[in-house]
Amino acid sequence: MNSKEFCILLKDSGFNFFSGVPCSLLGPIIQHLTYDKDLQYVPATREDEALGIAVGAYMGGKKPVVLMQNSGLGNSIDALTSLLLLYRFPVLLIISWRGFEENDFIEHSLMGKYMQDFLKTMKIPTIVLSPNELPKQVAEADQMMKKSETPVALVLKKGVVE
């Protein structure tokens, strides 16, 4: 699936408001979100700001998604715990997995290793995206959010969305 098809998949699932901070892995997706007139992408200055924006948009009736690199998870932990989890805001997180299997620049190595542990500790359901299962996985995340009213993380490795 290419980035455009992935954006259409999100759109068809009802997601209509996006915010985040880019990663080179997310760049093509963000580009399509920006072009699509039906969708809104708000570039935030930090990942926790993007989460705050998504929460506001959710309360205003939108179905929001936040895109970030896993390095941004570090910036996001207070927002995730004391806002999204505490008040139960179902925001879809799309997190690029830099430093996966240490096959990346050195600055990504530690968060690459710890990301899943951080998400697990916060009890945020996490789905590692697989190229052949994207529609099923997005639907699964959507169902989980509806049921639990908590954020769900989709983790995106290099090459999964072209």
Add this chain to the structure above:
Amino acid sequence: MRRHEAVKTITDCFKEAYIIGCNGLISRELHSIEDSPRNFYVLGSMGLPTAIGLGLSLARPDKKIVVVTGDGNQLMSLGALTTVGKLSPENFIEIVLDNECYETTGGQETSSSTTKFHELAKNSGFKHTLYVHSLDRLAIVLHRAVKAKGPILIHAKIEKEKPDPPRAQIDPYKMRKIFMKALATR
């Protein structure tokens, strides 16, 4: 100008608006004046009221969204002001109540005595930005802000005082449901 007077003036002025209050004494003050269904209390997540207000103002352009925050809170998220300036929602108003300290945690000094929030906002793309240091002036400016097109930021100097009122019992999930219901029905 005292915090209580400033917050009361804001709520009196924006009777139809949806108010996002920052964590600490400002939300406590809002709650003690009136626990309105149009109030959203940010209990933790310091630095995020601007972002929450921005997201809401973009999703609901038909409603006035008022963010009431403090100097310490705003200093934690100066970047968010640039995002508001860039997106430029007309229904967004922010009031920074500046007592030059983290009053909730015991009055430790912030860096705001040398920071002009209204100038920062102006240089970030806000439409109207003002500085006030008296209650009379705040009331005049707020009455104008009700009808003006935003984004608007008002930097209001307030007195440093004691940490009062006390914490209120708020259930975060119930509170946000009540707030969302008010948004949906009014």
